[in-house]
Amino acid sequence: xxxxxxKPYLVRAICEWCxxxxxxxxxxxxxxxxxRVPAAFVKNGEIVLNVSATATRKLTIDNQWIQxxxxxxxxxxxxxxxxxxxxxxxxxxxGYGFSFTAPDxxxxxxxxxxxxxxxxxxxxxxxxPRKRPSHLSVVK
Numbered sequence: 001x002x003x004x005x006x007k008p009y010l011v012r013a014i015c016e017w018c019x020x021x022x023x024x025x026x027x028x029x030x031x032x033x034x035x036r037v038p039a040a041f042v043k044n045g046e047i048v049l050n051v052s053a054t055a056t057r058k059l060t061i062d063n064q065w066i067q068x069x070x071x072x073x074x075x076x077x078x079x080x081x082x083x084x085x086x087x088x089x090x091x092x093x094x095g096y097g098f099s100f101t102a103p104d105x106x107x108x109x110x111x112x113x114x115x116x117x118x119x120x121x122x123x124x125x126x127x128x129p130r131k132r133p134s135h136l137s138v139v140k
Contacts, residue, residue, distance in 0.1 A: 004063070004100065005083070007083055007086065007100055008063045008064075008083050009057055010060065010098050011027070011061055011066070011083070011086060011089045011107065012061050013088070014089045014091070014098065015051060015061065015089070016099050017091075018052070018091050019053060020050070020090075021095065022056075023091040023092065024050060024052045024091065024092040024093060025050075025051050025052055025063075025089060025090070025091060025092075025097075026048050026050055026051070026089070026090055026091070026092050026097075027048070027049045027051045027066065027081070027086060027088070027089055028046065028047075028048050028086070028087045028088035028089070028090070028099070029046065029048070029049060029081050029085050029087065029113065030045060030085050030087050031045050031046060031047055031085065032084075032085050033062075034080075034082045034085070035081055035082065035085050036078065036079060036080040037079055037081065038072045038077055038079075039100070040072075040073075041072065042136070046087070049079065050072070050092070051066070051068065055070055056068040056069065056070050057069040057070070063083065064082065064083055065081065065082055066079075066080075066081040066083065066086065067079065067080045067081075071121070079127050086100060087099060087100055087101070088100060
């Protein structure tokens with residue numbers, strides 16, 4: 001028996017967390033032949049999709065696919081993304097979320113994704129990485 005991927009559960013969890021906190025969930029996708037997205041919005045083989053409840057209709061996220069209907073330039077289109085094509089899920093406003101990789105070694109994937117999670121997704125969105133203020137203070 002093979003172990004099931006945690007990716008679909010994490011994608012659903014981030015979407016729910018965003019909805020609970022009034023944030024906008026964005027899905028980063030590496031387009032492949034199975035991916036059905038509007039080709040006009042694909043850049044460098046990738047697309048970022050707003051998957052909020054207000055931007056989509058009939059959103060379903062199961063263990064194999066993310067499917068919904070959305071408007072692109074005023075026309076309604078069906079979108080279907082295989083879970084294997086998802087490379088990240090994050091909140092637009094804060095950048096918090098997860099990035100995913102598909103290397104041969106799953107342990108290496110955990111190490112590399114934890115180091116580059118925030119900067120990788122923000123660079124895809126054209127934002128500079130945010131510097132977090134220090135939690136330390138000078139005591140004299």
